[in-house]
Amino acid sequence: MNQPLSVTAAQKAGPRLTVAVVGIALLALALMPALHLLPPDHALHVSAYTLTVVGRILCYAIVALALDLVWGYAGMLSLGHGLFFALGGYAMGMYLMRQAAGDGLPAFMSFLAWNELPWYWYGTSSFLWAMCLVVLVPGLLALVFGFFAFRSRIKGVYFSIMTQALTFAGMLLFFRNETGFGGNNGFTGFTRILGYEITARGTRAALFLATVLLLSGCIYVGWRLARSKFGRVLTAVRDAENRLMFCGYDPRGYKLFIWVLSAVMCGLAGALYVPQVGIINPSEMAPTQSIEAAIWVALGGRGTLIGPILGAGIVNGAKSWFTVAFPEYWLFFLGALFIVVTLFLPRGVIGLLKKRGES
Template sequence: MTMPLTPTPPNQTLLARASARLGPQLSLAVGALTLVVLLALPLLHLLPADHPLQVSAYTLTLVGKILCYAIVALALDLVWGYAGLLSLGHGLFFALGGYAMGMYLSRQSAGEGLPAFMSFLAWNELPWYWYGTGSFLWALCLVVLAPGLLALAFGFFAFRSRIKGVYFSIMTQALTFAGMLLFFRNETGFGGNNGFTDFKRILGYDITAPATRAALFLATVALLVGSLALGFRLARSKFGRLLTALRDAENRLMFCGYEPRGYKLFIWVLSAVLCGLAGALYVPQVGIINPSEMSPTNSIEAAVWVALGGRGTLIGPLLGAGLVNGMKSWFTVAFPEYWLFALGALFILITLFLPQGVIGLLKRKSS
C-alpha cells in the first residue's frame, strides 16, 4: 500500500523561499559594505595625523598585505577548489612577481648606479637579466612573464605525464624549495639572503608618501575585485563546469571526448599570473622581498587559508586569508614561538570538524 505524502506546511515553504532570497541579498550587502570600508581606508589615511579618524600607515600596510594574500588564496582556490590540483608551491609565483617589481624599485633607488647589494659584492655591471628593469612597463611584463612562463613549463610536463594527487603537490613543493635555495645564493644577482629592500621611489613618487601608499592600496583592492569577478565568471561558465567535472571524474570527462590537459594548463597558468600580480603589489607596500617568501611553509599556509574559508567557493578563501593572517599578526607579537603550533592545530581542526570551511558552516546555519 502506498503511503500518502505529507504536504509541506505553508509556513515552512514561505520560510524556505524567504531564506533562499535573503541569502544572496545578504551576501551582496556584506560584500558591498566591505568594499566601501576598503575604499574608505586610503582616504582616511590621507587625513592629518592628529585627526581622530586617521588610519595609520601601519594599519594601511597590514590590510594591504592581507589583501595581497587574499588574491593568492583566490588564485589557489581556482586550481585546488575547482580543478582539484593542490599546489604547495604558489609562494614561488608570488615571490617571482615580487622580485620582478623589486628589481625595478631597486633600480629606481640606485639611480644611474648599481643597486646597493651589487656594489657591496663588488660587481662592475648589471647581469643581462637585469637589462630593461629600470622601465616600469618592462617590470610589469616580467611580473606576468616570470611566474606565467615557469607555470607553463612546469604544468606542460606535469600534465603531459598525468601527474596528479599527492605526487603533484610534492613536486610543486620541491619546485618552490629549489627556487628558494637558488635565490638565497649571492651569485645569482637577487640580493641573496637579504633580498631587496630600502625602496625610495616608484614612478617618480616617494614610496612612503601617504598619497603613494593610498594609490598602491587602491590598486590592490582593484586587483582583488577584478580577480574575484574573473573567478566567478569562469566558475559559472562552461569552462568552470568542465573544471569541476575534471576534479570529480577526470576519466569520465576523457571518455566524453574532452582532453583535460589544456584546461588544467590554462587555469594553472592563470593562477600563477594572479599570484605574480599580487606579489608585485605586495613589495612596494611592505618594502621588502627576500627568498623567505618562497619558503614551502608560506605555500602550506595558503592551503590553510583556502581550507579554512571553504575551497571551491572563491569568497571562502578570502575570508580564510583574512582570518589566518589576522591571527598571525596577533600571535607573532604576543606569542611568536607558538604560531606554527597554532597553525598546525588550526589545520587539523578544519580537517576534522570543518571539511567545507567557514562558508560551509554558514550555509548549514542558514538552512
C-alpha cells in the first residue's frame, strides 16, 4: 500500500522541482543586467561581451521552444523556422536603420544610388509600426503557408521539405540588392533605439531583460497550452491523427494555430536578437540554421518545453567556444553530436535526467 503512495508523491515532486529550477534559472538571468551595470572593476561585473553572448543564446532558446511546440507536441518537423526568425529581425532592423539614417536614406540605399524609400519601408521609422511588422510579417506568412499546406494534408517528410524550400527561397530573395534589404551584407551600423544609444550599458541591460521576460512568457504560454485540452489534442495529432479525425476533430485548425503562434514567437525572438548582436543578414535564413534548431530540440528533448531551451544553450555555448578555439572542427562536432543524440539519447538530455531521477 505504501509503494503506490510513494510513486504518486514522486510524480508530484517532479514537476514542482522542474518549476523551481526553471524559476531560479530565470531569476539568475534577470539579475545579469544589474550585474552588467556595476563598475567594470567590480568582482561581480558582467561584461558586455558576456551579456551579448547570453542574450543571443536566449533568443535562440525562444526559437527552440517555438519549434518544440510544432514538432514536439504536434509532430510537424519544420526546417524553416529560421525564416520567421529572420523576418522578425529584418523588421526590427528596418526601424534601426531608419534611426541611424535620420532624415536621409539608409547607408546601403545611398551606396546603391537609390533616390527614395521603397513603399514597404514607409512607416518603419515608427517603433510601434516596426513591432507590428515583427508580429504580422512572420505571422501572415505562416498563416498563408499553413492554410494551404494543412488543407492539402501535407505532413511528414513532405512538410519538412516544403518548409526548407520556403526558407531557402526567402534567403535567395533577400540576397538580391534590388529587393531593398541590404543584399548579402544585410543591416548593420545601428546607433539608437527609442532614442537611446544602442551600445550604452543601460540599453544593453534593458534589451537583455526584455529577452528574459519574453522567454519567460513563452515558457508560460507553452506550459498552459500543453496542460490544456488544446495540448492534448495536439499530442493526439502527433500520435494518431487519423484516429483523432475519426473521433470528430478537425486537426487543421489546431495545427494552423500552433504553427502561426510558433512563427510569431520566432519573429519576436529575431526582433530582440538584432539590436543585441548588431547585425542581420540573409545567412540567418540559411536552411542550415533551421536544421541546427532541430538539433537543439532533439538534443534537449522533444515535447518537454524546457529540454529545447537546454539544448539551445548547450549547442550554442559549445559553438561560441569552438568557433574561437577550434573553428575548423565545429561542424564535425555538431554532426557527431546529432549522431550521438539519435543513437543513444532518443528522448534527449531531459529524458536522460528523468531516467536517472526515477532510478
